[in-house]
Amino acid sequence: MSETKQLADAAASRDPAVGLRAVRALRDLADRLEALQVRSAREQGWSWQEIAACLGVTRQAVHKKHAATGRFRSKED
Amino acid sequence: MFERFTDDARQAVVAAREEARRLEQATIAPEHLVLGVLGVTGDPVVRTLADAGIDLPTARRAVERADGVDAAALESIGIDFAEVRRKVEAEFGSGALSGAGRRGGSRTGIIRFDRDAKKALAQSLRAALALEHRIIAPGHLLLGVVRAGEGALPVMFAEQGVTPAGLADTVTRTMTAPS
Numbered sequence: 001m002s003e004t005k006q007l008a009d010a011a012a013s014r015d016p017a018v019g020l021r022a023v024r025a026l027r028d029l030a031d032r033l034e035a036l037q038v039r040s041a042r043e044q045g046w047s048w049q050e051i052a053a054c055l056g057v058t059r060q061a062v063h064k065k066h067a068a069t070g071r072f073r074s075k076e077d
Numbered sequence: 078m079f080e081r082f083t084d085d086a087r088q089a090v091v092a093a094r095e096e097a098r099r100l101e102q103a104t105i106a107p108e109h110l111v112l113g114v115l116g117v118t119g120d121p122v123v124r125t126l127a128d129a130g131i132d133l134p135t136a137r138r139a140v141e142r143a144d145g146v147d148a149a150a151l152e153s154i155g156i157d158f159a160e161v162r163r164k165v166e167a168e169f170g171s172g173a174l175s176g177a178g179r180r181g182g183s184r185t186g187i188i189r190f191d192r193d194a195k196k197a198l199a200q201s202l203r204a205a206l207a208l209e210h211r212i213i214a215p216g217h218l219l220l221g222v223v224r225a226g227e228g229a230l231p232v233m234f235a236e237q238g239v240t241p242a243g244l245a246d247t248v249t250r251t252m253t254a255p256s
Contacts, residue, residue: 025147029161032146032174036165043109 038066078202081213085120089113089215090198097188100140104191107222107230108140110198114215122216125251130237130243139233141175149226159235193225200224208253216252231255 034055041051049068052059082090093113097105115133126132148158165174190198201221205213206223222230223245230241239247 018150018153021147021150025150026156027155028146029151029156029158029174036169036173036224042167 010058038062042066078198078213081202081205081211083212083214084214084219085117085215087101087148089117089218092116094141096137096186103188105188105194106191107193107225108136108196108233110218110222111230111233112136112140117215118124120215122214122219122248122251126244129239129247131234131239135237136233139236141172146174149230160186197222197225208249210252214252217250219248223248 052062093109096112097109201217204220205217223241
């Protein structure tokens with residue numbers, strides 16, 4: 001995996017292009033994990049308030065971000 | 078650069094655009110180039126890879142599951158995306174991490190190469206020159222993608238136990254074997 005090794009070395013060299021790309025990839029992954037976990041929580045009957053508390057954001061924020069996807073509807077929506 | 082491309086390599090590039098379109102992506106990424114190449118079933122390299130378990134349907138599934146996650150960038154900070162995906166899919170089922178609903182099809186209908194794919198195309202020329210080949214065949218395109226070291230490739234064939242370096246070895250051996 002020489003190419004990846006090079007990339008890892010480049011990350012250690014403080015190249016912003018590489019570092020920022022890693023941040024973007026991490027954010028992308030975190031977004032997907034969040035969408036998956038929020039969907040799962042709703043399916044298991046969690047309230048938006050409970051989900052928001054775990055994520056450390058407001059109920060409105062998590063509702064606005066995830067309620068519109070249409071995958072889970074409830075009386076609360 | 079395109080004037081050095083064989084008919085098969087041109088066909089692979091055209092197919093790469095179709096793969097991106099099929100996946101509703103706004104741009105052509107390196108992994109779409111890989112899919113384009115694997116569609117050229119008459120090519121010796123593609124036949125060799127098929128024998129190793131790497132064919133178009135397998136690769137399509139891998140791309141659909143990775144779905145644009147920049148695995149190489151994650152690896153640079155010590156995150157093994159294949160492992161993350163394995164754990165998530167063990168609980169939530171295959172494709173659970175895919176970014177469905179987040180895709181951006183091209184509004185204009187024109188799908189261009191993204192920066193990484195352009196880099197891969199440029200590197201395919203370098204790969205051909207390194208082998209003292211005067212033309213660019215589908216195999217060189219694969220070497221270009223590996224050399225560019227971008228996108229989903231590091232985890233694309235993890236299930237087949239094939240690393241990018243291993244893929245490059247197989248491709249190079251096939252292309253330099255006396256016929």
